[in-house]
Amino acid sequence: MGMVRWEPGARERLQAAAMDLYISRGYEKTTAADIAQAVGLTERTFFRHFADKREVLFSGQELLEQAILEALAAAPQGAAPLDMVASALSALAAFFPVERRVHSRRRQTIISANPALQERELLKMAGLAAVVAAALRARGVSGSTATLAAESGVTVFSVAFGKWIAEGEERSFLDIQREVLGELLAMTAGAA
Amino acid sequence: MGMVRWEPGARERLQAAAMDLYISRGYEKTTAADIAQAVGLTERTFFRHFADKREVLFSGQELLEQAILEALAAAPQGAAPLDMVASALSALAAFFPVERRVHSRRRQTIISANPALQERELLKMAGLAAVVAAALRARGVSGSTATLAAESGVTVFSVAFGKWIAEGEERSFLDIQREVLGELLAMTAGAA
Numbered sequence: 001m002g003m004v005r006w007e008p009g010a011r012e013r014l015q016a017a018a019m020d021l022y023i024s025r026g027y028e029k030t031t032a033a034d035i036a037q038a039v040g041l042t043e044r045t046f047f048r049h050f051a052d053k054r055e056v057l058f059s060g061q062e063l064l065e066q067a068i069l070e071a072l073a074a075a076p077q078g079a080a081p082l083d084m085v086a087s088a089l090s091a092l093a094a095f096f097p098v099e100r101r102v103h104s105r106r107r108q109t110i111i112s113a114n115p116a117l118q119e120r121e122l123l124k125m126a127g128l129a130a131v132v133a134a135a136l137r138a139r140g141v142s143g144s145t146a147t148l149a150a151e152s153g154v155t156v157f158s159v160a161f162g163k164w165i166a167e168g169e170e171r172s173f174l175d176i177q178r179e180v181l182g183e184l185l186a187m188t189a190g191a192a
Numbered sequence: 193m194g195m196v197r198w199e200p201g202a203r204e205r206l207q208a209a210a211m212d213l214y215i216s217r218g219y220e221k222t223t224a225a226d227i228a229q230a231v232g233l234t235e236r237t238f239f240r241h242f243a244d245k246r247e248v249l250f251s252g253q254e255l256l257e258q259a260i261l262e263a264l265a266a267a268p269q270g271a272a273p274l275d276m277v278a279s280a281l282s283a284l285a286a287f288f289p290v291e292r293r294v295h296s297r298r299r300q301t302i303i304s305a306n307p308a309l310q311e312r313e314l315l316k317m318a319g320l321a322a323v324v325a326a327a328l329r330a331r332g333v334s335g336s337t338a339t340l341a342a343e344s345g346v347t348v349f350s351v352a353f354g355k356w357i358a359e360g361e362e363r364s365f366l367d368i369q370r371e372v373l374g375e376l377l378a379m380t381a382g383a384a
Binding site: 080081082115118119120122123126144145147148149151152155156158159163180183184185186187188189190 | 272273274307310311312314315318336337339340341343344347348350351355372375376377378379380381382
């Protein structure tokens with residue numbers, strides 16, 4: 001059998017093997033070579049799919065950003081900033097169907113165990129908020145309000161995500177996110 | 193002259209020299225020895241005051257946390273979560289008198305130039321939000337609402353901080369922070 005350069009499903013298999021190893025052996029103690037070996041591929045193949053072992057956990061952000069930008073572009077003219085953010089949140093929810101819940105929960109377990117990964121995650125979320133804020137500004141929302149709406153959106157997303165991956169939780173991401181957004185509105189309305 | 197073990201003002205001089213070097217030479221290219229040498233002290237003295245060169249930029253967080261916790265503990269029984277957060281924000285403002293503005297602006301310049309420092313700053317802010325959320329929960333605020341209120345408080349603080357250090361800005365931190373909190377309330381009240 002000759003060397004097969006194109007491996008069907010290689011990316012998905014590498015990702016699944018990486019997650020297994022990050023949980024069983026620990027993120028720090030796992031190398032790209034370990035991951036490739038676990039699915040019978042070479043380290044070189046690993047690096048054709050991922051820049052490094054950290055990227056296994058953080059790839060795909062562009063797709064989220066694109067979906068957010070499309071939702072914001074589609075919002076009606078003159079919509080309130082937080083209503084635009086709500087549209088973006090609904091678009092995000094589509095990335096978290098029920099069959100992704102176990103994966104998301106495992107990913108969170110890995111990230112929570114490693115401060116460097118937590119910092120990376122926070123930087124990614126800050127990047128997401130900056131993208132949303134810039135898009136809101138492009139739709140005419142003033143500077144501070146755009147930042148406040150974008151950061152509030154990221155907060156709602158994060159809180160909803162934490163609830164969605166909790167053991168025993170069965171509601172959809174969209175339902176949880178709507179509930180959390182409602183809690184945010186109730187909380188701010190309750191201030192003196 | 194013998195070796196002086198206690199150096200009056202050593203900590204402040206080391207910090208000032210570090211900031212100068214981080215800006216003129218760059219954070220990456222500055223060592224603890226460089227900083228100590230710039231003020232005629234030994235590297236060993238530097239390490240008596242700071243765990244590493246990064247800590248020069250991040251020390252003092254405990255004082256902020258303590259002030260926040262005291263403000264939350266002093267809030268009246270049954271106060272709305274965001275009103276408690278507003279009290280905590282007022283307590284924070286006391287750490288940013290006008291004479292600190294230039295220092296804060298320089299610190300931000302250094303952090304903005306270095307992704308690793310940005311990640312560290314985000315982790316510190318997330319830690320601050322977690323402290324506030326825990327304190328709110330201890331005061332009887334429910335889980336999600338406590339997190340939403342705490343994260344909203346950190347967002348208001350961050351946006352206010354960005355405005356306060358802007359060139360030409362002359363208002364007090366407290367005034368700016370109140371304005372930003374008002375913008376947050378207006379933004380959430382405007383949602384459909």
